[in-house]
Amino acid sequence: QSLVPSNLAVSSISPYYEWTEDKIRDIPRKKITLVKLLGTGAFGEVYYGMLADVSRRKNLPIAVKKLITLCPEQTKAELFFEAITLSKFSHPNIVRFLGISTDEMDQSMYLLLELMEGGDLRTFIRESRPKQPNEPSYLTLHDLLKLGMDVARGCQYLEQNKFIHRDIAARNCLLTEKGPNRVAKIGDFGMARDVLRTNYYRKNGRAMVPVKWMPPESFLDGIFTSKTDIWAFGVVLWELFTMGHVPYPGKSNDNVMKYVKGGGRLEQTPLSPHPVYDLMMQCWHVNPDFRPNFASVVDELERIYNEEELSSLITYEDIMGIPSNTCDK
Numbered sequence: 001q002s003l004v005p006s007n008l009a010v011s012s013i014s015p016y017y018e019w020t021e022d023k024i025r026d027i028p029r030k031k032i033t034l035v036k037l038l039g040t041g042a043f044g045e046v047y048y049g050m051l052a053d054v055s056r057r058k059n060l061p062i063a064v065k066k067l068i069t070l071c072p073e074q075t076k077a078e079l080f081f082e083a084i085t086l087s088k089f090s091h092p093n094i095v096r097f098l099g100i101s102t103d104e105m106d107q108s109m110y111l112l113l114e115l116m117e118g119g120d121l122r123t124f125i126r127e128s129r130p131k132q133p134n135e136p137s138y139l140t141l142h143d144l145l146k147l148g149m150d151v152a153r154g155c156q157y158l159e160q161n162k163f164i165h166r167d168i169a170a171r172n173c174l175l176t177e178k179g180p181n182r183v184a185k186i187g188d189f190g191m192a193r194d195v196l197r198t199n200y201y202r203k204n205g206r207a208m209v210p211v212k213w214m215p216p217e218s219f220l221d222g223i224f225t226s227k228t229d230i231w232a233f234g235v236v237l238w239e240l241f242t243m244g245h246v247p248y249p250g251k252s253n254d255n256v257m258k259y260v261k262g263g264g265r266l267e268q269t270p271l272s273p274h275p276v277y278d279l280m281m282q283c284w285h286v287n288p289d290f291r292p293n294f295a296s297v298v299d300e301l302e303r304i305y306n307e308e309e310l311s312s313l314i315t316y317e318d319i320m321g322i323p324s325n326t327c328d329k
């Protein structure tokens with residue numbers, strides 16, 4: 001098994017090459033079948049695929065990130081960087097990385113991930129909203145809190161490994177299944193990879209930057225630490241307890257920056273129990289040093305989960321009480 005994909009000249013990525021003391025599997029292309037396009041991103045496409053597993057004579061469902069061919073060398077190195085990063089992580093709340101697949105013929109590179117049958121977290125919570133008055137959602141506040149705990153545990157692992165994600169959001173989390181045994185995992189590391197593009201944020205203008213999930217020191221001064229991820233996690237809690245509303249309904253990125261810089265914060269939602277909203281507000285402290293770390297966030301979420309009466313069902317009124325902005329379809 002080659003360690004470095006042959007079509008990536010070692011010279012362009014050699015700094016990373018020394019880092020990969022553990023092997024990254026380069027899976028033969030003939031073992032991979034792309035079944036269904038799941039989505040497209042700036043870098044390429046994502047497919048639902050199958051990996052022929054001869055040893056166990058069965059096919060393994062996988063997610064395949066397919067880099068668009070003929071893309072600049074830098075993008076290839078970035079995807080390889082993402083692969084190296086992912087290959088080092090091993091945690092129940094971080095999506096599993098299976099390997100890469102390179103191909104001299106069409107110069108393409110695949111990144112293989114475990115397939116999370118429940119899809120992304122934001123879509124799931126929006127789909128789970130009560131559809132009409134007096135029809136409660138089948139999700140309880142406990143379910144929402146459990147999802148928050150899963151994401152917090154994944155973030156705690158990243159914090160322990162001194163890894164700053166830079167784009168923690170419900171859209172970048174995945175579910176093992178939609179059923180009651182669902183587990184949420186952090187599923188996409190694209191933004192962390194883009195740190196290689198130093199002027200990524202300014203070059204692509206504001207639209208590319210997840211301003212609504214960022215603390216003032218990040219969108220004002222470009223400062224990113226684990227306290228950046230804590231702020232974003234507070235917004236994920238708000239997303240969970242609004243069942244997938246867009247934060248700061250009706251505000252543009254520019255207005256959000258002015259509002260947050262001026263001390264404005266996301267409002268409490270009818271759904272979120274007080275201790276959960278108090279935790280969100282701590283994550284949004286203007287001074288990063290006063291924000292909790294993920295270890296204490298996990299402890300607090302577990303305390304709330306065990307002590308608070310949260311089995312009440314979520315009603316239509318709980319959700320509709322929140323002013324949703326027009327593009328929040």
Ligand SMILES: C[C@@H](Oc1cc(-c2cccc(S(C)(=O)=O)c2)cnc1N)c1cc(F)ccc1N1NC=CN1
Nearest residue numbers: 038039046063113115116117119120172173187188
């Ligand atoms: C890269 C991609 O990875 C995956 C997507 C889906 C997945 C995503 C959506 C729907 C389905 S499904 C249930 O229809 O198979 C599976 C399942 N497993 C993955 N490992 C991903 C990771 C994330 F953290 C967030 C969104 C996406 N994408 N990329 C393109 C679409 N979503």
